[in-house]
Amino acid sequence: MPLIKDGKFVQDRFIFIPDGQAFPDDGGVMVTFDRFQSECATLIAHHRPLGVRLAASQNPEVLKDDLANIDAIALEFPIFRDGRAFSWARMLRQRFGYKGEIRAVGHFLYDQLAFMMRVGFDAFDVRQDFRIEEFDRAMREMTYVYQPSTDGRKTVMQIRRGE
Amino acid sequence: MYRYDEFDAKMVRERAEQFRYQVERRIKGELTEDEFKPLRLKNGLYLQLHSYMLRIAVPYGTLAQRQMRQLAFIARKYDRGYGHFTTRTNMQFHWPRLKDVPDILHHLADVEMHCIQTSGNCVRNVTADHFAGAIAGELEDPRPISEIIRQYSSFHPEFNYLPRKFKIAVSATKEDRAAVKWHDIGIEIIKNDAGEIGYRVFVGGGMGRTPYVALEIGHFVSKTDILAYIEAILRVYNEYGRRDNIHKARVKILVHQLGADEFRRQVEVEFAEIKKTGTLQLPPEELKRIEAYFAPPAFEDLPDESPEFDAAVKADKDFANWAKTNLTPHRARGYAIATISLKNIGMTTGDISADQMDGVAQIMDDFGFTEVRVSHEQNLVFPHVRKKDLPAVFARLKALDLATANAGLITDIICCPGLDYCDLANARSIPISMAIQKRFADLERQHDLGEIKIKMSGCINACGHHHAGHIGILGVDKKGVEFYQIQLGGSGAEDASVGEIMGPGFGKDEIVDAIERVVDAYVKLREPGERLLDTYRRVGMTPFKNMVYREQMHAAY
Numbered sequence: 001m002p003l004i005k006d007g008k009f010v011q012d013r014f015i016f017i018p019d020g021q022a023f024p025d026d027g028g029v030m031v032t033f034d035r036f037q038s039e040c041a042t043l044i045a046h047h048r049p050l051g052v053r054l055a056a057s058q059n060p061e062v063l064k065d066d067l068a069n070i071d072a073i074a075l076e077f078p079i080f081r082d083g084r085a086f087s088w089a090r091m092l093r094q095r096f097g098y099k100g101e102i103r104a105v106g107h108f109l110y111d112q113l114a115f116m117m118r119v120g121f122d123a124f125d126v127r128q129d130f131r132i133e134e135f136d137r138a139m140r141e142m143t144y145v146y147q148p149s150t151d152g153r154k155t156v157m158q159i160r161r162g163e
Numbered sequence: 164m165y166r167y168d169e170f171d172a173k174m175v176r177e178r179a180e181q182f183r184y185q186v187e188r189r190i191k192g193e194l195t196e197d198e199f200k201p202l203r204l205k206n207g208l209y210l211q212l213h214s215y216m217l218r219i220a221v222p223y224g225t226l227a228q229r230q231m232r233q234l235a236f237i238a239r240k241y242d243r244g245y246g247h248f249t250t251r252t253n254m255q256f257h258w259p260r261l262k263d264v265p266d267i268l269h270h271l272a273d274v275e276m277h278c279i280q281t282s283g284n285c286v287r288n289v290t291a292d293h294f295a296g297a298i299a300g301e302l303e304d305p306r307p308i309s310e311i312i313r314q315y316s317s318f319h320p321e322f323n324y325l326p327r328k329f330k331i332a333v334s335a336t337k338e339d340r341a342a343v344k345w346h347d348i349g350i351e352i353i354k355n356d357a358g359e360i361g362y363r364v365f366v367g368g369g370m371g372r373t374p375y376v377a378l379e380i381g382h383f384v385s386k387t388d389i390l391a392y393i394e395a396i397l398r399v400y401n402e403y404g405r406r407d408n409i410h411k412a413r414v415k416i417l418v419h420q421l422g423a424d425e426f427r428r429q430v431e432v433e434f435a436e437i438k439k440t441g442t443l444q445l446p447p448e449e450l451k452r453i454e455a456y457f458a459p460p461a462f463e464d465l466p467d468e469s470p471e472f473d474a475a476v477k478a479d480k481d482f483a484n485w486a487k488t489n490l491t492p493h494r495a496r497g498y499a500i501a502t503i504s505l506k507n508i509g510m511t512t513g514d515i516s517a518d519q520m521d522g523v524a525q526i527m528d529d530f531g532f533t534e535v536r537v538s539h540e541q542n543l544v545f546p547h548v549r550k551k552d553l554p555a556v557f558a559r560l561k562a563l564d565l566a567t568a569n570a571g572l573i574t575d576i577i578c579c580p581g582l583d584y585c586d587l588a589n590a591r592s593i594p595i596s597m598a599i600q601k602r603f604a605d606l607e608r609q610h611d612l613g614e615i616k617i618k619m620s621g622c623i624n625a626c627g628h629h630h631a632g633h634i635g636i637l638g639v640d641k642k643g644v645e646f647y648q649i650q651l652g653g654s655g656a657e658d659a660s661v662g663e664i665m666g667p668g669f670g671k672d673e674i675v676d677a678i679e680r681v682v683d684a685y686v687k688l689r690e691p692g693e694r695l696l697d698t699y700r701r702v703g704m705t706p707f708k709n710m711v712y713r714e715q716m717h718a719a720y
Contacts, residue, residue, distance in 0.1 A: 080201075082324065082406055083284075083321075083325060083401060084402060086324065087401045088402075090321055094440060095436055109198060109202075112324075115318075115320035118321075119320050141180075141184075142174065142178070142181070143177060144174060145320075146318060146319075147315055147318075149320050149321065156171075159170065
């Protein structure tokens with residue numbers, strides 16, 4: 001699937017390795033949380049960049065002690081209506097200060113991209129036919145925001161107050 | 164009332180265009196109906212039995228005349244000349260065409276209105292006491308904080324895909340007219356021992372198939388902290404609310420499963436984290452700025468008594484009846500709060516024609532009213548009427564067929580659209596509600612019966628609030644036949660309680676008789692000064708049940 005990062009199509013640095021499959025000799029890998037937990041030391045020592053993929057039900061708090069060693073965290077949308085990952089992304093950025101990539105994977109819509117950017121996603125595993133102009137369009141749909149989030153954008157209240 | 168600035172105005176314009184693009188993609192087939200559905204719902208657009216239905220937000224139930232006129236215009240141009248006010252103080256149009264909806268959104272934007280988050284699994288329109296700013300005993304107007312919550316929750320990036328819908332209501336008096344304990348979050352404005360005003364926060368109320376009265380979670384949340392506290396509640400809910408079963412997905416299930424103490428603990432953890440960021444603290448000056456929009460009109464210094472009013476009461480029996488039920492004392496001398504009943508006998512509850520909307524706006528112009536309110540009981544309210552103007556206002560309302568004298572009485576029925584419109588319904592509710600109104604049309608009898616709140620829903624989703632009715636009626640489908648269950652003892656007020664099911668249901672030809680037997684039982688059982696609800700609470704279900712079902716058995720022989 002094509003990957004959008006920082007607003008552009010980019011080469012994916014990670015290969016997702018399903019549980020039970022052997023790791024390639026080199027290159028970045030992305031693994032499930034179970035795999036990460038059981039082979040943590042090996043992964044951190046030998047496989048970089050390293051990504052971990054979390055299911056929608058997994059609170060990223062489970063990774064909080066390892067964040068310095070993780071280059072990307074993929075948060076899964078089993079279906080676009082399941083909004084848990086919006087909170088997980090925000091928690092990773094705001095509470096745990098995570099600076100690595102936060103990638104949206106699974107089923108999500110064009111109409112959610114702007115919200116995702118706001119809460120801290122910076123990479124999107126998009127559908128094959130997705131056009132980059134659409135991404136730009138999604139970011140431009142709404143000029144102002146009412147609430148603070150991890151993107152640090154000024155809220156309407158802050159603008160009104162001349163901040 | 165609140166006025167949009169350039170930022171609010173731009174938001175609703177851009178939202179209209181955003182929705183236009185969504186409609187275009189749906190029509191082209193780029194969005195499946197499954198994908199389009201949550202998107203259109205976030206814009207208040209339902210697909211019902213016969214057509215689309217568009218739900219327009221009326222934040223905290225406050226409308227200016229230009230907004231009322233615009234609703235009339237939309238009703239004529241895009242609908243069939245009428246609209247429907249709901250129990251969440253919104254307006255619904257039942258016949259718009261999909262392709263017209265983006266244009267309707269622009270017409271709404273012209274008068275600072277929108278359909279943002281009037282449905283879908285997100286924070287819905289915020290409601291408040293419909294007597295706000297007029298009723299005595301109010302600590303402060305509940306609408307400024309409602310407006311702040313409206314803005315805070317609109318397009319919230321983190322909470323637009325919650326497990327289920329999320330409703331917030333605000334009240335500021337001991338009496339609760341906003342049914343706060345029936346909401347996902349109910350906010351009661353209170354004063355602590357130190358004399359500071361803050362918020363008591365209830366969480367986890369709701370109707371539906373599992374009715375719950377909300378539990379007190381925040382005992383006293385300060386003004387600056389309220390948004391952070393709401394955010395903490397929403398985050399706990401977003402993370403841990405159930406998503407595997409739509410019937411168990413509301414926050415009420417999570418709250419009542421965890422219990423108030425554990426839910427509070429989780430909220431407090433989040434709250435402390437959010438406070439560390441400092442970004443959601445509400446600056447007092449900002450609250451003041453918003454409060455200024457809601458400043459009451461300059462009340463004239465009037466005497467308490469009005470000769471015009473007194474003369475009209477003596478001369479006109481209709482006016483006297485109306486004054487008895489539809490007026491509420493105002494905090495300012497010489498003023499009254501007037502309720503405009505949308506429960507004309509034989510009319511659909513909450514419906515209002517375009518001509519009536521225009522007529523109401525014209526009365527506002529002519530008497531210098533700046534706003535009209537929508538109540539969750541599906542009536543309208545003029546909050547500030549000079550007593551001396553009341554006879555003239557009444558005459559104008561009468562000419563519009565809006566002067567029914569039944570506010571709070573048995574024919575002031577809350578009722579959902581039911582199977583006549585809604586594809587979720589199991590039974591019709593409008594015809595039953597009308598038949599009950601006809602049975603009790605006699606005004607003298609209504610006055611004798613006093614306050615009786617009948618609330619009726621055509622299905623278990625409880626849009627007609629039957630769990631909170633003194634008498635609740637629930638329409639069910641029994642093997643293809645409509646049946647109606649009676650509940651007694653519910654309340655949507657400060658003494659909130661869930662009604663109890665009386666027994667087996669009644670067919671559509673029996674239900675009105677059964678309701679009458681409930682009422683007759685009350686008349687036999689009541690002690691002086693007792694409302695039906697009080698009598699029920701004193702004597703319990705059994706005496707009512709005996710009289711209602713025994714007579715049914717006799718009738719069968």
